[in-house]
Every structure is written in structure tokens, then in C-alpha cells.
Amino acid sequence: MQSSRAIEIWVGLFVAAGLIALFFLAMQVSNLAELKSNDSSYKIVARFENIGSLRVRAPVSVAGVTVGRVSSISFDNQTYEAVVEMRIDPKYDTLPIDTSASILTAGLLGEQYIGLTPGGADDHLADGDEIELTQSALVLEQVISRFLFSKAEGSGDKGGGESGGAATSTE
């Protein structure tokens, strides 16, 4: 058994090490540092026909810079649209009122996020405003089926003399 002073020092070091580890996890590993300015953020709303697989907490970016996050997603029973609420960092409070919002995908397999494109109006978006110009998410299945349809139609038109589908599939 060591003297009580040595024990106290060791316990102090232990508790400090544990707290430092927790602090490291909070600051270096998690997103706590970004969340801090959240309380004074302002809210804007956008309606989409289809949000694809957009999730709550997905980033909202302008010109590739994250300016906020999606705070809630709900469904409007009257218009059958998805209502997406975003909280924007108060630093970025000069977005024009005719800003448009589109749902984009980061990379081929990445997660979906909202990209805002500023318009040219002089008035700025304020808390609770709604973005009128929206563009739905690109659903991969729809894109592929549209591509295949147009491909099939195209080969039907010009491939009259050729020997059908086998030639087009090798293109």
C-alpha cells in the first residue's frame, strides 16, 4: 500500500486522463465543435417533390461550403410534398430571397445534401422564410430507366437497317 499522497496523485492523474480522453473524443472525433453556434441559427423551409434518401442532419451547402444542416423532414398532407426545414448558421444571413435549393449527392455512393444556389434579388432570406425554387433529388433508378428508354427509342429509329439490339448494346 502506497502513501495516501501518492494514491491521491495517481487518482488525480487517472481522472484527468479520462476527462482528456472524453474531451478528445468530443472535439476531435465528433461534431461537437460545429454544433456550438446552433442555438442562434435561423430556419428556412423548402418543399420538394421527392427528397430521395435525404436525412435529418444532412449538410446544407452554398458553393460547396457547409452553411447549415437539415433540422427536420415532414410530409405535407395537402400538397403531397416533402417539407424540409433547415437551420442556417447566422454568419450567412445574406442569402437572396430567390435562392434555389436542390438535392445533390456527394460522389456516386455518397450521402445526399442540399445545395443552395443564390439568386439575384436584393432582399435576404430571414427566419421562417420559404425557398420557392426547388429541384428534387435525382433517383438513380429513374435516371437509368429514362436512359434505357431513350436508348431503346433511339435504336428503334436509326437502327432500322441494322440487326437490332445486339449492335446497340456493344456501343
Add this chain to the structure above:
Amino acid sequence: MLAPFQQLGYATLSTLQKLGRANLFICHVVMGLPEILRRVRLLLAQVYSVGVLTILLVSISGLFVGMVLGLQGYNVLSDFGAEQTLGVMVAASLVRELGPVVTALLFSGRAGSALTAEIGLMKATEQLSGMEMMAVDPVKRIIAPRFFAGCLSMPLLASLFSMVGVLGGYFVGVGLLGVDEGAFWTQMKSKIDFYDDIVNGLIKSAVFGVIVTWIAVFEGYDAVPTSEGVSRATTRSVVYSAFAVLGWDFVLTALMFGGD
């Protein structure tokens, strides 16, 4: 012919009795909290033997677990060209699951078994009844400091484990396998949520701390006061802790991460 039913009934009744004793016991221990706060030195001595002496084991294990996660994760993720999410994988698995669970298992092996053996031996050598003779409550004087020391140490040890593990994964992923350093940290930061992941992991480790220490001190206090009884109690302490930790991990994970 009725003998199997009698055995079943006996087993059920004795299990329920043991559960009842364990619950009364924990109430008694928790009532010792004011006394502990008045005599913090008792608690500190136990935090030293339960927590400080476990640091080395926990950090070395954490380092190796993190390094293995780095290697294995890299192998799988590079098939999809997604090596850059290695940091997310390492940090998420450590903070959510491996940190609390593996720390609790190591903790029950290193500290829980020692607590059971110590208390069981005190009972076998009649030190506990000796204290009662001197009108000192052994539960408050001996058991409560050990219990609260365990509850306090587990979350700290689990945080330490996760941190060392993330650094181990960083060392293997970025240092040896050449994953981009910036992507490793920024992807990790953007995907790991403070409340959903880190606070939930912390809650898990606190719950496991209570469970493991509770089982350890109760098995010691409830041991048959012979050398064989103490050895059985020590084995039971580790085995029950492992079962309880893994079972409760499922329940807690379902509550925390199963919702959406």
C-alpha cells in the same frame, strides 16, 4: 416422479431469492453514499486499486483493438474504394460498441474478480462479522467505496479505451497504409455525432460500470465463506458480468440506435 418439478421449483425460488438479496444489498450500498462523501479518502484508495491499476491493461488493449480495426477496415473498405471512411468506421465502432463493451469485459476480469475475491476472503476470515461486532457497518465501510469507485472508473476507462483505439487506428490507417490524413479526421468529425454516439457510449459505459461492480461486490458479499466458495464466487462474478454486459448491450443498443 415429482422430483424434477421440485428441482425446478427449488432453482426458481433460489434464483429469485438471490435477485431479491442483490436488490436489497444495492439499496443498502447506495445508502452508504453520504458516508462516502464525508470520507472521500476511502473512495480514493479504491479508485486507485480499481481504476488506476486497470489503465495499463485498458490502454494497451485499446491500442491493439484500434490497430486491428484499422487493418481489417482497410481491407474491406479498399475493395469499394472507400478507404477514406476508415476513420468513421474505426471511431464509430469504438465509441458505440467496442469501447464500452470490451472495457467492461476487461474491467470485470481485472477489477471485478479482484473485488469479489477480496470481499469473499474478508467474509471467509470473518473480518466482516468482526466489523459488525465493533458496530461498524461493513457494507458502508467496505463495500460502498468499492462499488462507487467501480461506477466512477468505468466511464473514464471506456473513454480512454476509445481514444487510444482511435489513435491506434490512425497509426495503422494513416501511418502504415497511407490513408489520407485530412479525410480520415474530417470524415470522422462529420459522421460521428456528439450526442448520438459519444454521449450514448458514455451512458453505456456507466451502465456497464454499475452492472459489473454490482455483480462483483454482491458475489463477494454473498459467497459461501470457504476457500471453495470464494473461488466459485470469483468465477461467477466474471461469467455473470460477461453475460450481463453483452445482454444489456443489446438492450441499450436497441434503445439508442434501433429507433430510426
